[in-house]
Amino acid sequence: MFRNRDVLSILDFEKEELEKLFSITRLMENVAICGTNILEGKILGELFFEPSTRTRLSFQSAMYRLGGSVISLSNILASSIAKGENLADTIRMMEAYSDLIVIRHKIEGAAKLAAEISNIPIINAGDGTQHHPTQAMIDLYTIKKYRGKINGLNIGILGDLKYGRAATSFIYGLTLYNPNKIYLISPESLKPRERVLKILDQKKIEYGLHNDVKDVIDKIDVLYVTRIQKERFPHPAEYEAVKGSYRIDLKILENAKKDLMIMHPLPRIDEISLEVDKTPYAYYFKQASLGVPLRMALISLILGVVK
Ligand code: CP
Secondary structure, three states, X not given: OOOOOXXXXXXXXXXXXXXXXXXXXXXXXHHHHHOOOOXXXXXXXXXXXXXXXHHHHHHHHHHHHOOOEEEEEOOHHHOHHHHOOOHHHHHHHHHHHOOEEEEEEOOOOXXXXXXXXXXXXXXXXXXXXXEOHHHHHHHHHHHHHHHOOOOOOEEEEEXXXXXXXXXXXXXXXXXXXXXXXXXXXXXXXXXXXXXXXXHHHHOOOOEEEEOOHHHOHHHOXXXXXXXXXXXXXXXXXXXXXXXXXXXXOHHHHOOOOOOOEEEOOOOOOOOEOHHHHHOOOEOHXXXXXXXXXXXXXXXXXXXXXXX
């Protein structure tokens, strides 16, 4: 099911496969506390061509807690890419030095290219504007852990739904389940792409397009907030037009359900007020911490030390 498998898009997975991953993640939550040496002698190779805190460090933490090691190329200027080495040759070198490669790149399809070149498994740690499959796995697991289910929930997704790969991957992940309704909330210029809406239509998932979270906050069980992806806008003026256009604060939450879960893939800029962190609505730091056991489970399954 997972052995030697590339992880390129959440859409490549069946619900049953995710459920298997989640059952191992549950075990790994305990294993992470004491650590283990089941991956002694194994090396994870990281190729990060874009900045990261959570994804890069949680993969490292996961590998170390399993007894393995990590080699990392994250400072491009300190690598031979600065001398002009191409991506394909860089992937070939990492393949020679490690057992599993995790790659992040600004160009959509970079992880797929890596998988075509490499004979060892590739995990997409985010490429372009559409795919960040391990983030979507963490997000789905977080909802299942704290709400016990995904089916039947009203899920709001707020923010940059055009350029945000975490938001798009989360939408794709939800299509493997049966949420009651997805509320897609964004400035008009940051609506989801047609191909995303087409998949929702194909999977017969009910959704609504909205511009203001205040209009729907009272209906939502899980609100997934995302930042505006400033670095992906082709023109600075396009970013300036939407900057600061939404913010979750205590005033908005006066109309929320009492058990609303607020999630965020992070990093947060200004879209969730700091005062929300202290409320029972805030799940985003718990969500980020689950990145370690989930990635422990995924690595163990792919390398075949857990079945
Ligand atoms: N959620 C996420 O991908 O965070 P980083 O960019 O810090 O890895």
